[in-house]
Amino acid sequence: MRRSEFLRAVADEFGAQASSLVSDLVLPSFGRTAAEALDAGVPPREIWLALCDETDVPADRRYGAGRLEPRR
Template identity: 75%
Template sequence: MRRSEFLRAVDEEFGGRATALTHDLVLSSVNMTALDALDAGVPPRDIWLALCDETDVPAERRYGVGRLEPRRR
């Protein structure tokens, strides 16, 4: 997962709460906010899964999110 995919996934899953969650919620597994973790070099997938754990996102909505559909040739 890339940073852009992470940000897209957060926006799609949390909508209007996305900014507050990434700025204010301290993720217990990394002991910092999602944005601080990104800046510290924590892999976006690890941050995404930590955010999902903290906010009880169901397993079926955790994988493959944030990706754009492949381009057609």
């Protein structure tokens, strides 16, 4: 997962709350916010899964999130 895919997945899942969650919610597994973890070089996929765990996102909406539909 790339950073852009992470940000798209967060926006798709959380809508208007996305930026607040990324910048304000401290993820216990990292001891920092998602934004801080990204800046520290933590892989976006790990941050996405930690954010999903913390906010109870169902498993069927976690994998493949953030990817664009393939071009036809």
